[in-house]
Amino acid sequence: MDRATTQIYKGNIVIVDDNPNNLRLLTNLLKKSGYKVRPVSTGKLAISTTKANPPDLILLDINMPGMDGYEVCQNLKNDPISSEIPVIFISALNESLSRIRSFEVGGVDYITKPFEFNEVLVRVSTHIQLYRFQKKLQEVNSLQSQALIEKNEQLQQVNNNLEHLNQLLNVKVAELQQTQLQLVQSEKMSVLGQLVSGIAHEINNPLGFLHGNLEHGQEYLQQLQQHLQLYQNELKNPSTAIQDHAEEIDIDYLLEDFPKLFASLNRGVERLYQISDSLRIFSRQDSKTKIDFDIHKGIESTLTILKHRLKRDKESNNIQIVKEYGDIPLIKCYPGQLNQVFMNILVNAIDALEADKNQEKKQIAIATEIVDYSEPEMGQFVRIRICDNGTGIPEQIREQIFDYLFTTKEVGKGTGLGLSLSKQIIEEKHGGNISCHSEVGKGTEFIISLLLEPAT
Ligand SMILES: Nc1ncnc2c1ncn2[C@@H]1O[C@H](COP(=O)(O)OP(=O)(O)OP(=O)(O)O)[C@@H](O)[C@H]1O
Ligand SMILES: [Mg+2]
Known part of the structure; x- marks a missing residue:
């Protein structure tokens, strides 16, 4: 065995062929070229070894007793474990129709018997490399999409946090506005209230003595009227000075109008009481x-x-x-x-x-x-x-x-x-x-x- 070729591991290949000569031929060729090879002679064995330990490539004969190559290929393509593994069909030169079928069932290529060794090696190596690239690409893709998903989740989280903060902020702003509103208004109203209740209080004192004195005034007036009446009854012929003065002040009108004047003063005081009451009601705390x-x-x-x-x-x-x-x-x-x-x-x-x-x-x-x-x-x-x-x-x-x-x-x-x-x-x-x-x-x-x- 060539030392240089055995040292380099180039890939893992399953070869399936019921013809022992073909199987041996291909196995030797590929082993020499540095591949690890698992030769099997039936479709069933091909499926079990592939699924137990997925290779990098499968060389699959079409015409085999029992399960033929197409069936084997379909079976492998239907299982996620083996669906991606490239399958190269081995067909006879005159089987052009079956080559089309081999692509239909999921094969990536075919090689024809009798084998052209160099062609076999080139095709095998090309498809193994393609398969590895494809796997790498998938890995990178999945890593990137995983990273993207994570980033997206982080962003979503940040976004959620921001939204939450924003809501909190809005609530706080609304609360502040309310408090400010209440403060301004209650300040305004308490100033107004204090002023109003102050006025109500202030006018209550003078009102009190106006009211009290009015009562006395009315009483005094009545007494004075009675006293004057007495004079008029006793003094039938008053002096001209008294008569002139009575005329000057229109004493009859004065005596008649005085009680009306008091009634009006009383109404005024009554009204002032009502106002003071209103002020007190309005400014109640x-x-x-x-x-x-x-x-x-x-x-x-x-x-x-x-x-x-x-x-x-x-x-x-x-x-x-x-x-x-x-x-x-x-x-x-x-x-x-x-x-x-x-x-x-x-x-x-x-x-x-x-x-x-x-x-x-x-x-x-x-x-x-x-x-x-x-x-x-x-x-x-x-x-x-x-x-x-x-x-x-x-x-x-x-x-x-x-x-x-x-x-x-x-x-x-x-x-x-x-x-x-x-x-x-x-x-x-x-x-x-x-x-x-x-x-x-x-x-x-x-x-x-x-x-x-x-x-x-
Ligand atoms: N009876 C009304 N007729 C016409 N417009 C009114 C009347 N009541 C309220 N408005 C309108 O609504 C607005 C808001 O009234 P609001 O009482 O809240 O504030 P304001 O009277 O402007 O100020 P403030 O009451 O704080 O001194 C008024 O500026 C006015 O345009
Ligand atoms: Mg207003």
């Missing part, structure tokens, strides 16, 4: 739990605070308030917060009426009623409608009016907080609902619905 509240009182106290904005320079320009109050029981709520909502909506309505130069009969209608839910088991709710006949809201911004910081008013006039806070108060704090209907040139209506929780 909410406790942590809901309390029973008369929403009409809330609306009235808000209107009192806004009175100066309803009266215009000309009587005809006044904003008329039309009320249609239903018979509403006390409801459980945070009164200070509800008053804020009434305030925000009423101020917006007044702003819209002031901005409307075409509207001559400026009006705000306020209606309250109890409404049944469509599903009887849900009970009833209170509906408050505040409707103005001002400018109306253009369709393209109607969706945005409840948005945080959305305003169409000039800097210094509006901050865009009023409605977003009102929505938060009604929907989040009270589980109710607030909506708006508007038409440009006709006006705007806000509808607040609050679940009726009857007072306990």
Whole structure:
């Protein structure tokens, strides 16, 4: 045996031929060329040795007793273990038709008998190399696709993390906005509340002594009147000085008018008490739990605070308030917060009426009623409608009016907080609902619905 050729291992080949001469011939040739060879004489043996230890190439005779070459090839191609191994068919020169069939069943090449040795070696070596390249390529491919899959998974993971972070960030931003909104508003309202309750407190003292002194004044007046009467009865002929003075001051009119003047002063004091009461109701600080509240009182106290904005320079320009109050029981709520909502909506309505130069009969209608839910088991709710006949809201911004910081008013006039806070108060704090209907040139209506929780 040639030492040089035996040292080089070039590949592992299974040779299948029922003809012992052919088998020997090919085996010797290939062994000499450095291949490791397994010669077998039947199709069955070929299949078992191939599957037990897959070679790099199979040389397969076509005509064999029992299983022929095509059958063997088909069997090998159907099994993933052996499907890729190149099969070179051995055929006789005159078997041209069978060569076509040999490609059909999955052969890669054929060699013809009698053998041309060099041709056999070239074909064998070419197909083994091709097979190895193909395997390498598959390995590289699978490695690369594995790496790609891993990278993709990593990217997906990074992406998921980013998305998660983004969501967290959005939640945090929303929370911050809410907190900021609450801070700004509660600051605004607490300043206003302090101011208002301060004023209510301050005017209560002078009101107290006005009220007290008025009572005394009336009493003194009556006594003076009685005393004067006595004089007039006793002194039938008063001096000219007294008569002149009585004429000068028109004493009869004075005596008649004095009680009316007191009645008017009393009404004034009464009105001041009402105002002070409204201021106190408006500026009440909410406790942590809901309390029973008369929403009409809330609306009235808000209107009192806004009175100066309803009266215009000309009587005809006044904003008329039309009320249609239903018979509403006390409801459980945070009164200070509800008053804020009434305030925000009423101020917006007044702003819209002031901005409307075409509207001559400026009006705000306020209606309250109890409404049944469509599903009887849900009970009833209170509906408050505040409707103005001002400018109306253009369709393209109607969706945005409840948005945080959305305003169409000039800097210094509006901050865009009023409605977003009102929505938060009604929907989040009270589980109710607030909506708006508007038409440009006709006006705007806000509808607040609050679940009726009857007072306990
Ligand atoms: N009754 C209304 N008529 C016409 N437009 C209105 C009315 N109410 C609200 N709007 C519109 O909705 C916007 C948002 O109102 P919102 O009360 O939230 O903010 P604002 O009044 O502009 O400012 P802020 O209330 O914070 O002082 C207003 O700028 C205005 O364009
Ligand atoms: Mg506003």
